[in-house]
Amino acid sequence: MTDTARPTSPSPSTSTESHFPATAVDEDRSRLRPIGTLPDDTGILSQMVRVWRYRDLLLNLTKREVKSRHKNSALGVAWNLLNPLLQMFIYTVVFTYFMPGRTPMFPLKLLSGMAIFGLFTTSVTAGASSIVGNSAVVTKIWFPREILPVAAVASNLVTFASRVIILVVALIIYWHAPDWKDMWLALFAVFVTLVLSVGFGVLLSALNVFFRDVEHFLELALLALFWFTPVVWNYSFLASYVIDRFGPQWERLIMLNPLIPVVTTFERVLYNPTGFPPEQQQQFDLLIRPTEWYLQNLLVSLTVGVVALVVGLRVFTRLEGSFAEQL
Amino acid sequence: MSEMPSAASSEHRSPGPAAAPLGRGAGPDRRAEETGNGAVEDSAVAVSVIELSKIFRLDASGAKTAKERLLHPSRGSNSKFTALEQVSFDVVQGETFGVLGHNGSGKSTLLKLMAGIMRPTAGRVLVRGRLAALLELGAGFHPDLTGRENIYLNGSILGLDRNYVRAAFNDIVDFAELHQFIDVQVKHYSSGMRARLGFSVATHLEPDVLLIDEVLAVGDETFRNKCMERVHKFRSMGRTMIIVSHSADTVRQLCSRAAVLDQGRLIHLGPADDAIVAYRKALNARQQRLADKPPGAARPAKSPVVIESAHLIDAIEAAGTSTPPRHRATSNKDLVVKPGTPVTAVVTISVHDATVPVRLRITLRTPEGLLLINRATSGLLGGGSSLDLPEGRHEASFHFGPLPLRDGQYLIDITAETPDGGHQFARRAGLAGFSVEAGGRGLGLLAVPVTAELVTPKPTPRRRADDRREAGERAPTSVP
Numbered sequence: 082m083t084d085t086a087r088p089t090s091p092s093p094s095t096s097t098e099s100h101f102p103a104t105a106v107d108e109d110r111s112r113l114r115p116i117g118t119l120p121d122d123t124g125i126l127s128q129m130v131r132v133w134r135y136r137d138l139l140l141n142l143t144k145r146e147v148k149s150r151h152k153n154s155a156l157g158v159a160w161n162l163l164n165p166l167l168q169m170f171i172y173t174v175v176f177t178y179f180m181p182g183r184t185p186m187f188p189l190k191l192l193s194g195m196a197i198f199g200l201f202t203t204s205v206t207a208g209a210s211s212i213v214g215n216s217a218v219v220t221k222i223w224f225p226r227e228i229l230p231v232a233a234v235a236s237n238l239v240t241f242a243s244r245v246i247i248l249v250v251a252l253i254i255y256w257h258a259p260d261w262k263d264m265w266l267a268l269f270a271v272f273v274t275l276v277l278s279v280g281f282g283v284l285l286s287a288l289n290v291f292f293r294d295v296e297h298f299l300e301l302a303l304l305a306l307f308w309f310t311p312v313v314w315n316y317s318f319l320a321s322y323v324i325d326r327f328g329p330q331w332e333r334l335i336m337l338n339p340l341i342p343v344v345t346t347f348e349r350v351l352y353n354p355t356g357f358p359p360e361q362q363q364q365f366d367l368l369i370r371p372t373e374w375y376l377q378n379l380l381v382s383l384t385v386g387v388v389a390l391v392v393g394l395r396v397f398t399r400l401e402g403s404f405a406e407q408l
Numbered sequence: 409m410s411e412m413p414s415a416a417s418s419e420h421r422s423p424g425p426a427a428a429p430l431g432r433g434a435g436p437d438r439r440a441e442e443t444g445n446g447a448v449e450d451s452a453v454a455v456s457v458i459e460l461s462k463i464f465r466l467d468a469s470g471a472k473t474a475k476e477r478l479l480h481p482s483r484g485s486n487s488k489f490t491a492l493e494q495v496s497f498d499v500v501q502g503e504t505f506g507v508l509g510h511n512g513s514g515k516s517t518l519l520k521l522m523a524g525i526m527r528p529t530a531g532r533v534l535v536r537g538r539l540a541a542l543l544e545l546g547a548g549f550h551p552d553l554t555g556r557e558n559i560y561l562n563g564s565i566l567g568l569d570r571n572y573v574r575a576a577f578n579d580i581v582d583f584a585e586l587h588q589f590i591d592v593q594v595k596h597y598s599s600g601m602r603a604r605l606g607f608s609v610a611t612h613l614e615p616d617v618l619l620i621d622e623v624l625a626v627g628d629e630t631f632r633n634k635c636m637e638r639v640h641k642f643r644s645m646g647r648t649m650i651i652v653s654h655s656a657d658t659v660r661q662l663c664s665r666a667a668v669l670d671q672g673r674l675i676h677l678g679p680a681d682d683a684i685v686a687y688r689k690a691l692n693a694r695q696q697r698l699a700d701k702p703p704g705a706a707r708p709a710k711s712p713v714v715i716e717s718a719h720l721i722d723a724i725e726a727a728g729t730s731t732p733p734r735h736r737a738t739s740n741k742d743l744v745v746k747p748g749t750p751v752t753a754v755v756t757i758s759v760h761d762a763t764v765p766v767r768l769r770i771t772l773r774t775p776e777g778l779l780l781i782n783r784a785t786s787g788l789l790g791g792g793s794s795l796d797l798p799e800g801r802h803e804a805s806f807h808f809g810p811l812p813l814r815d816g817q818y819l820i821d822i823t824a825e826t827p828d829g830g831h832q833f834a835r836r837a838g839l840a841g842f843s844v845e846a847g848g849r850g851l852g853l854l855a856v857p858v859t860a861e862l863v864t865p866k867p868t869p870r871r872r873a874d875d876r877r878e879a880g881e882r883a884p885t886s887v888p
Contacts, residue, residue: 116524116535138564145561149552152593221548222541223524224565402527405520406464 116223125394131225139228139235146207146236161243165195169247172313184315185361186255186352189248193351194312194344196244200274201340202303203240207233208282209289209299216408226401227394230282234275241271248351260353266375267350270343273383277339280389287397290407310340311348317367339385342378349375453536454501454617454648455522460531462492462517462672491517494531495674497667499617499650501536504643506659506666506680507652508687510694514672516621519543519652523619537616538566542606551595555586555605558594562609576612583638584608604631611638617648622655636661655776656684656816670694688817688843691775692741695838711833712761713824716801718840719743720820721752743842747813747855751842753806755822765794766833769823770806774816775838778853781808784829794827813844814855 132139151157173188184190208230212219215229252259289295311319323331336342345368348354354365362369465488492514499505509515520526522533523541548565549558559580563573581590584604594602610618620639639662643649653659659666659680666683668676668690676686719740745751753770772781785804786793819841824833846855 114535116522116533116539135564135567137569138561138567141561141564145550145553145557148557149550152552215550218548218550218565220525221543222562222565223539405525 125391128225128227128394128398132228132231135225135228138224139232142228142232143235146232147239150236161240162247164240165192165199165244165247168195176313183361183364185357186257189251189255189257190348190352191313192244192248192251193347194310196241196248197270197274197343197347198307198310198312198340199244200237200241200271201278201343202307204234204237204275204278205281205285206299206303207237208278209285210296211282212286212290212404213293213408220405220408226404227283227397230286231279233286234278234282237278238275252351258353258356259351260349260355263350263372263375266346266372266379269376269379270346270350273339273379273386274343276383276386276390277343280386280391280393282393283397284389284393287393287400287404290404291400306338306340309338310344312344315364315368316341316345316348317364320367333381336378336381337385339382342375342382346375346379452501453498453534454503455499455505455536455539455650456534457495457497457499457518457522458531458534460492460495460518460521460533461490461529462514462521462526463529464489464491491672492521492528492669493672495667495669495672496531497674497677499648501616501648502643502646503665504639504649504651504663506663506683507650507669508654508656508659508666508683509652509669510654510691512671513669515652515654515669517672518669519619519621519650522650535617539617539619540566540610540613540615541619541621542610543619543621549594549602549606552593554593555581555590555597558605559609563613566613566615568613573613576614580605580608580612583612583634600628600631607635607638611642614645614647617650618642619650619652621652656687657776660684688775692841711824712759712764713766713833714758714760715822715824715834715836715839716756716758718753718755718820718822718836720840720842721754722749740839741817741819741841741843744845745811745842747844747846748810750810751808753808753820753840755804755806755839756801757804757824758801759797759799762797762799764833765796765827766824767794767827767829768804769825769829771821771823772808773819773821774853775819780813780818780853784825786827811844812855814852815844815846816853817841817843 151160154160156163169188169191172191176182176184176187176191211229211233212226219226219229285295285299319335320332323335349368349370354362354368357365495514495518507515507518517526519541520543521528522535523539523543524533525541525543548562550561553561556577559577560570560573563570563576581587584601584607586601586605589597589601594605597605610620639649643662649662651658651662663680665678666676666680666687667674668683668687670690675690676683717740720743722743722745743751755768755770757768759766767785769782769784771779771783773779783806785795788806819838821835821837822839823835825831826833844855
């Protein structure tokens, strides 16, 4: 039977031949492209180009994420505002009445820290479950799959924007001025956070297909990260402890938590402790640093983010071919 | 749809997969050499499948937690399953190509590899232009989104821009007949609605290559007919289609060429009719393998009757003018007849217990299971409702009158049962068979003469009045 495997005389119908003259053949053949993602197709640049080529799809998927997130809830998009407001309310009650601190305008500090920290947590959580959550599409159609975690991160920019709106409203209510001069630092911090989110989101989304433990682990890891990052507490607590115990040169080591540079920058610029009277400024002495200090820290975070992105994309491409089998 | 000038619109579909995946050392050049000495050289190749293999690790799907992976890191290497082995073929642009295979032959794996959903273990698939796949007619809808949103989402997955999808939108909804449900979430759709929308989206967004799995397996009769129309139209637009099916009829009806898969290997490639013959042969061989597995073990010891064998002979052999039938038949499914030939089935049975009343039942059917003749021996073979045979071996001949059947294969099942048909003692399905070869490519089951005549009705007075009026209206313009 194997002798019939090769065609003896394949005769495509004459009508197709007349449609495509022989002169067109060479040009046409060169337009054959491999389908799917090849295992050797790991160039980070080519992956980014591919995502860019599919930007229409990225936009559609992002819209879809935003829409479907609140599709069956009565309050719908209002949750984007309600969620941070309620969080802020809880923490403010706890840290003003139960465990009173000396922090002035505590809700402002909380809102600025939570805005940027929340961008990372919600993005990474959504990114990690993006492939598994979209199995209906992943097992049916091919498209560059890395678009899914990227879209998950992008859709959380909407949540972030609503948190920033609340922060702005709170700044107006308190009539407290942010540090306009260093506002670009805050924007850079947002960019760094996005790189970190996409990096970890891509990496975890691929791993989650094979080990569903990733989602559970991530929940705990993010909780730990939250308490190891100065969102509700003051950066000076940790920094002064480290400096007293090990010496001032070890302060840099704190920055290995990539979220600390991002959150401190956001607090420095938007919460802006320089605007307080000198006696209140004292507790923020380690946060009132020159611009270069913040920029250096952010660059450390950015490096971590880029490494995560490169490793994430590598792992993603390696595992991508087996997604459909595993889902 | 039709008002979209395809040449102009192709400029708009900018980010198509045609340009998207960048392969290194891509093989077009190597491809050109390869196709030069065999496959298809005349027309542009739309899809090129090159030495494609897929091996599954069987236990991998079970181990989903890190614990299992860490505890048994090396376990995966042992049990492997080769779903596809070294399959190569080219599909020419504009042709409708069939992939035939029984369940488990690897055709679904091949489809998923061609669609790029799974990555091959070895080999590659090259595609020219945009490719859309319709797997299980699902098309990849997101359950939380409405039909409308899903149409746009699918469009962007195919790399089409929004305006293009908007232009085709009404046609898609019309075809799927979902006007009042288009803003309902897809998860509330019935499976039929989902299938209709999937088919409609895939065919209206005009991919250059369309992969369809079991095209007409879903939907009611009306929708199936509509799909057929659509498929024909799609073909007439010069687009490439690959239909994966286990139904020889579907492939015969739609495809010009076909590949046949058996146990993950390509066993035939060529014109559809030849492929169907090869497919039937493979099916028979498979049935034979399955039937041969438990030869004596399956035979219940206390059955009063054992069906030994059966073979078929045509009328000439039955009359004894040809070579002796038993000598000639190498297999009991080799008989080939022309339409309208009487056929005789010779069934050998052994009676072990003459006290139990037994009758035989013979059925003639298509391999797909369509029942053509179903006859019990009540009233035959001596008249009574049961056979009163002494113990020992007997040979019963069933003579079928001229069978007006068209091209295809037909199978015989023999059953031994109680005279009221309530209990089966023994049953051998597909024990014998024959093929009809009319030498033409026809559809349908029956080869019955059909004549036709044409009557053109005389023009009615009303119509003539219309003509006159039209002429009258035109007249003034011709007068200078």
